[in-house]
Amino acid sequence: MILETLSFLAAELNGYLDTKLMVATDPRVKVGNVARALDHAVTKTGLSVDEKVILTLVNIEEDRVAREHDSFVKTATTARYKHPPLLLNLYVLISIHKDDYADSLMLLGHIVQFFQFQNTFTPLSHPNLDNRVHKLILDLYTMNFEQVNHLWSTLGGKYLPSVLYKVRQLTIDEGAVTSEAPLVGEVRWDVRGVR
Secondary structure, X not given: OHHHHHHHHHXXXXXXXXXXXXXXXXXXXXXXXXXXXXOOOEOOOOOEOOOEEEEEEEEEEEOOOOOOOOOEEEOOOEEEEOOOOEEEEEEEEEEEEOOOHHHHHHHXXXXXXXXXXXXXXXXXXXXOOOOOOOOEEEEEOOOOHHHHHHHHHHHOOXXXXXXXXXXXXXXXXXXXXXXXXXXXXXXXOOOOOOO
C-alpha cells in the first residue's frame, strides 16, 4: 500500500507538471531515495533520479486518534473477531535534484501549488487510486531549521530544494479473521435457586 500510494502521487504530479509546463517528457517525478540521488545512483528499476523530482518516504506514524477500537465485525448470524485497521500517516519528502537551481525552484513552486488546490484524493475523485485506499489527505508539514538540518544529516546528503508533506490516513487492513462466534440469540433467567 505504501508503494502504491507514493506511485499514485508521483503519477498525479507528473500529469500536473506536464499540463503546467505544456511539455510531456519522461516522467519528471520518481519514487526513490533522495540519499542515493546525491551519489548519482541508479535505482533498482534502472531509472536514474538525476534531473528529477524525487518522492522519498522519511517517516511513518500511526494515527492513534482516528483509530477504530472495535475488534469485531457483526454479520447476520456471527461475530467475527479481527484486529482493527491500522491508520498510518506517511511523511513524504519531495526533493528536486536538478543542476539548474532556477528550474528547481520553479518545479518546487508548481508542486506546492498543485497540493494547495488538490490536497484530497479518493477513489471517487481519482479512479486510478488503488481501491484499498479510502482517502488520502496531504498537509504541508513545516520544519524549523534544526529539524531540516537533522533530516538532511540523517539522509547523508547536502540540502536540495524540497518540501515535506504529511500524507494522512493510509489504511492498512489484512482483513484476517482471528476467531468467529455465533451471536447471542436470547437470554434466559433461571430464578429457581435465587433467594
